[in-house]
Amino acid sequence: MPHVVLHALADAVDPAEAYRRISDFRRYPEFTDTVREVSVEPPLPDGSTLSDWTVLFRGGLMRWRERDTYAPDTHSLAFEQITGDFQSFSGSWRCEPHGPGTRVVFTASFDLGIPTLAEILDPVAASTLRHLIGEIVKGLLGAEVTDESADTSRD
Incomplete structure (x- = not known):
């Protein structure tokens, strides 16, 4: 399964603020034309949210719904597609x-x-995902991608 990893440095933003900005998915379309729409439902009892995404890919639109799980204590979050155009998508x-x-x-x-x-x-x-995430972190945090890798081998 293809795997993408990106690192970016935001010199003027502390981890708690960076996490807060990254968790604000509704703002992503402001920073890239690739993300057409993101809607986020109110939090579920466990604190996770469901979000619906529409993203431009190769001249068409890809859509999916994901569960987003937040860990503010560690400034991290996880996402996993529930339904949509991917066979699977998580990160x-x-x-x-x-x-x-x-x-x-x-x-x-x-x-x-x-x-x-x-x-x-x-x-x-x-490549599209790396470019998209690079635009988002630059827009949200003023950060630049410092290291990126992708393993597109099939498992």
């Missing part, structure tokens, strides 16, 4: 202290569910 955000600011770590694994086209589509999807 996490983590905001950790780094000097006077914050290192943001984003990870995601996905399966587009089209094994015959995986060799072609997986690298494109990974």
Whole structure:
């Protein structure tokens, strides 16, 4: 399954503030044309939320619903697709202290569910995801991606 990891540094933002901004999914469309819409439902009894996403991909729209689980004590959150256009999509955000600011770590694994086209589509999807997350962290935090990697091999 393809796996994407990005690191970004936000020198002027502390981890708690970075986490607060990253957790505000509704703002993501402000920072990239790729994210067309995000709606977030009120928190469930366990504190998690359900969010619906519409994202531009290869000239079309991808849609999914995910469960977002928040861990404010560790400045991290996890997400997992419940329904949608991916076969599977899950990952996490983590905001950790780094000097006077914050290192943001984003990870995601996905399966587009089209094994015959995986060799072609997986690298494109990974590249799109890296670009999208880079735009979001730059817009939300003034951060620049410092390290990125993608493993698009199939498990």
